[in-house]
Amino acid sequence: MNSTAKFHEHNIQNLCRENRLEKAMVILHDLDKRAILVDSDIYSCLLQACTKDKSLRQGKKLHAHMLLTGFQLNADSAGTKLLSMYSNCGGFEDARQLFDKILKPNIIPWNVMIRCCVIHRFCNGALTLFYEMQRTGVSPDRFTIPLVLKACASLGFLRQGKDIHGFVAKCGFESDAFVGSALIDMYAKCGVVEYARQMFDKLYQRDVVSWTSMIRGYVQNGQVNEAVDLFRGMQLVGVKPNLITIVSVLPACAHLADLKKGKEIHEYALKRGFHLDVFVVSSLIDMYAKCGAMNFALRVFDKMSQRNVVSWNSIIAGFAHNGNCDGAFELFHRMQGTGIKPNLVTWNTMIAGYAQNGFPNEAIELLYQMQLAGVEWDAVTLASVLPACVALAALQQGKEIHCQILRKGFYSSVFVGSALLDMYCKCGNIEIARRVFDNMLERDAVSWNVMMVGYGVHGHGEEAIALFEQMQQEGMKPDQISFIAVLCACSHSGLVVQGMQFFNQMIRDFHVVPRMEHYASMVDLLGRAGCLEKAEGFIKNMPTKPGVEVWGVLLNACRVHQNIDLGERVAQYLFELEPENTAYYVLLSNIYAEAGRWDDVAKVRAKVKSRGLNKSPGCSWIEVNNKA
DNA sequence: ATAGGGTTAG
Numbered sequence: 001m002n003s004t005a006k007f008h009e010h011n012i013q014n015l016c017r018e019n020r021l022e023k024a025m026v027i028l029h030d031l032d033k034r035a036i037l038v039d040s041d042i043y044s045c046l047l048q049a050c051t052k053d054k055s056l057r058q059g060k061k062l063h064a065h066m067l068l069t070g071f072q073l074n075a076d077s078a079g080t081k082l083l084s085m086y087s088n089c090g091g092f093e094d095a096r097q098l099f100d101k102i103l104k105p106n107i108i109p110w111n112v113m114i115r116c117c118v119i120h121r122f123c124n125g126a127l128t129l130f131y132e133m134q135r136t137g138v139s140p141d142r143f144t145i146p147l148v149l150k151a152c153a154s155l156g157f158l159r160q161g162k163d164i165h166g167f168v169a170k171c172g173f174e175s176d177a178f179v180g181s182a183l184i185d186m187y188a189k190c191g192v193v194e195y196a197r198q199m200f201d202k203l204y205q206r207d208v209v210s211w212t213s214m215i216r217g218y219v220q221n222g223q224v225n226e227a228v229d230l231f232r233g234m235q236l237v238g239v240k241p242n243l244i245t246i247v248s249v250l251p252a253c254a255h256l257a258d259l260k261k262g263k264e265i266h267e268y269a270l271k272r273g274f275h276l277d278v279f280v281v282s283s284l285i286d287m288y289a290k291c292g293a294m295n296f297a298l299r300v301f302d303k304m305s306q307r308n309v310v311s312w313n314s315i316i317a318g319f320a321h322n323g324n325c326d327g328a329f330e331l332f333h334r335m336q337g338t339g340i341k342p343n344l345v346t347w348n349t350m351i352a353g354y355a356q357n358g359f360p361n362e363a364i365e366l367l368y369q370m371q372l373a374g375v376e377w378d379a380v381t382l383a384s385v386l387p388a389c390v391a392l393a394a395l396q397q398g399k400e401i402h403c404q405i406l407r408k409g410f411y412s413s414v415f416v417g418s419a420l421l422d423m424y425c426k427c428g429n430i431e432i433a434r435r436v437f438d439n440m441l442e443r444d445a446v447s448w449n450v451m452m453v454g455y456g457v458h459g460h461g462e463e464a465i466a467l468f469e470q471m472q473q474e475g476m477k478p479d480q481i482s483f484i485a486v487l488c489a490c491s492h493s494g495l496v497v498q499g500m501q502f503f504n505q506m507i508r509d510f511h512v513v514p515r516m517e518h519y520a521s522m523v524d525l526l527g528r529a530g531c532l533e534k535a536e537g538f539i540k541n542m543p544t545k546p547g548v549e550v551w552g553v554l555l556n557a558c559r560v561h562q563n564i565d566l567g568e569r570v571a572q573y574l575f576e577l578e579p580e581n582t583a584y585y586v587l588l589s590n591i592y593a594e595a596g597r598w599d600d601v602a603k604v605r606a607k608v609k610s611r612g613l614n615k616s617p618g619c620s621w622i623e624v625n626n627k628a
Numbered sequence: 629a630t631a632g633g634g635t636t637a638g
Binding site for chain 2 (some may be wrong): 083325
């Protein structure tokens with residue numbers, strides 16, 4: 001009899017190890033029929049198998065079995081395993097009911113319950129339990145800390161996170177690797193990457209997870225160069241990146257559009273056999289697409305054996321971003337053909353793709369389809385569709401969408417706010433734009449910049465400059481775009497001296513290295529004001545080789561001020577820089593046309609024809625002819 | 629017995 005029981009118990013344990021839970025349960029019932037009771041170890045084993053299997057049904061059966069056989073529930077192995085089972089397979093309520101039956105729970109059941117909250121994204125509950133536990137006289141241990149830090153991280157609760165850090169330092173848990181990486185993660189997710197770095201530097205021993213957390217922290221906070229540096233750094237000190245490290249660092253390459261680095265990491269992933277992981281491959285697709293290497297992105301995508309919604313979204317975004325909306329739409333359909341439902345991100349990607357590439361009707365059509373598919377609009381959806389509303393401003397449909405946006409009350413988000421702002425600026429209603437701006441609960445650099453550009457292009461240079469100063473008073477640092485905005489405002493209002501002062505201030509006080517757009521803005525400023533020679537001198541003094549945009553602006557200024565001599569010279573530079581671009585030929589011929597020099601107009605046309613360029617889209621010779 | 633880091637849209 002005893003040996004039979006032992007035999008069956010062994011059998012159950014083996015079956016559990018092999019994940020054959022159903023069979024193990026059958027044997028348990030066989031033992032029942034012979035009135036043989038099993039011990040705590042067997043229950044532990046079976047419960048663990050339930051947890052692994054995510055089988056709440058079997059778990060509940062076991063629970064009933066334990067109760068029937070008079071098994072005493074306490075904070076021992078089987079009791080904790082039962083709680084874990086409810087926590088992992090069921091909901092918070094299931095676990096809580098059992099937890100309340102445990103008489104004097106020690107730290108372990110508390111930890112399981114806190115984890116249960118975190119698993120079910122009930123982070124406030126996790127923190128409540130954390131304080132409740134301490135009130136009953138149970139102190140947190142090194143297992144508790146990472147859990148509550150994770151809760152703080154996902155809630156963005158920096159103050160609570162710092163409090164816990166203080167507690168950790170007092171208890172000496174700071175040297176624990178798990179606690180350390182949880183602290184790094186918490187600070188990074190709360191947006192203070194400097195604290196995360198301090199924590200990282202303080203760590204006595206850094207393992208893959210600490211490095212990965214720090215890398216990911218940098219990426220989340222936009223410091224992608226630092227992320228890539230750390231990725232090198234960890235390898236230099238002999239810590240091997242794992243799968244999650246790769247997934248964390250690839251977005252940095254994507255953001256930098258660093259194809260070389262991305263390919264290097266791809267090769268590394270292949271070498272380590274990580275290329276079978278969906279996360280890795282999806283981030284590879286995204287990286288290639290953002291680097292503009294769609295051929296590579298597609299190759300990786302086609303080779304995938306299992307694609308999830310993110311893999312599809314990444315490849316669709318690649319097409320949409322390159323302006324190939326038809327391609328994106330085809331994939332959007334193919335994806336649904338394979339039984340994968342578009343999620344919020346898919347819809348938003350498609351809508352943004354259409355809206356940004358001149359298909360406002362399609363964007364709005366998808367907005368409705370999305371609603372029909374039961375996927376709710378979020379702030380990103382509405383911010384994405386706004387440019388389409390701008391394009392359709394005169395149409396009733398566009399106005400309807402606009403009303404719905406206001407009704408949803410999403411304008412309080414920064415993204416939507418800035419998009420709305422942009423819309424009102426572009427539709428010419430600068431007063432409403434300003435009202436939206438003033439009512440925004442939160443403003444980022446983009447909001448300030450959009451408002452300044454709005455004032456600028458409407459010729460309200462003084463307002464733009466006032467805003468530029470107000471922005472700094474409110475502690476917002478102007479970025480390179482802000483300077484483009486303020487320079488643009490100066491040039492539209494003819495504020496030449498002020499503009500030059502801003503340009504110098506930008507370099508001297510704000511250490512912004514001027515980019516081609518800044519030079520182009522300066523040339524525009526001088527050119528519009530009619531200081532064409534000054535503009536030419538400015539270009540000649542540039543520390544870098546002037547790009548086409550700079551010469552293009554000057555050529556346009558030559559047209560406006562009818563300076564044919566300079567115009568011819570400038571056009572010559574442009575023809576050398578971009579011999580295929582017919583736009584400059586059009587511009588030069590317009591200069592001739594406005595001066596009534598029809599022979600020269602004809603000469604330019606002949607030149608273009610002889611080079612076989614006249615089929616190029618996007619420019620019209622008809623307009624020139626009509627003027628004749 | 630319980631613990632840390634993961635891809636996509638603006």
